[in-house]
């Protein structure tokens with residue numbers, strides 16, 4: 001009996017000590033965080049050119065084809081004349097290019113929510129893929145645990161390689177799918193679950209890639225609602241309520257069908273969309289800018305055109321003077337004095353001007 005009591009006492013003492021260590025560590029972490037915030041001076045902001053009202057690129061990709069650039073008949077890494085489809089060689093080059101310029105990925109949904117967590121001196125970047133093409137995440141079989149095996153040359157395969165190579169790149173992307181999801185019937189459900197589990201997002205690109213300028217109310221509701229219903233059945237609560245507008249249509253927020261995209265009743269359920277993406281040409285505003293409008297976000301077409309007509313190269317050259325540069329703290333909005341009058345602070349963050 002005595003022995004048991006002593007054993008109990010020892011366990012108690014160890015437990016207490018661990019609990020004490022935990023709370024001490026927590027306190028130290030908090031202090032460290034506080035020190036980090038306190039230590040940044042105006043000079044740090046100047047040296048790093050911090051500007052959280054700068055622009056943020058939302059890249060628009062479609063298919064990634066396992067080809068070399070020399071194997072296509074078009075400029076650079078374009079697979080087709082307009083550069084909507086891209087070679088895997090070019091896509092890998094794009095990722096190196098973004099990383100080396102100091103861009104770090106954030107989730108589209110975090111951008112819309114003004115939740116931008118990027119280290120000091122770095123800039124946020126958002127990747128999107130439309131059309132749910134099988135080369136976005138091509139499954140080549142299942143392993144012994146029943147987990148999907150992803151083709152390393154499909155978009156997600158390449159992204160996963162970069163995740164290993166540059167852990168601080170914060171690799172992520174949002175995939176906008178149609179009714180066929182990723183066009184791999186036997187694997188679609190596993191793919192959606194795998195993507196969510198591994199830090200990617202899934203959004204809505206309408207059931208049949210509809211052109212909203214050419215249909216009425218009922219069809220608009222069905223096109224949006226049916227994709228939400230499918231996502232809801234496979235990954236309930238884990239998809240994003242964002243619609244990428246097929247063909248970028250309708251081209252105006254005033255269009256009559258926009259209301260059915262933002263509030264969609266379908267099969268007795270109401271789905272609310274928090275953001276719609278159009279096809280664009282250049283980078284978007286900071287979510288802390290007066291000009292920010294999440295309802296109608298423009299994207300950069302990820303294509304090559306010798307640095308002209310808003311291709312990747314041209315856009316990133318333009319961004320050198322306008323890009324969002326982080327102070328490394330997601331709870332503050334830091335901007336140069338000259339911009340302090342155009343801050344939109346709906347997020348209850350502390351504003352620092354310098």
Ligand SMILES: [Zn+2]
Nearest residue numbers: 130131246247
């Ligand atoms: Zn599309």
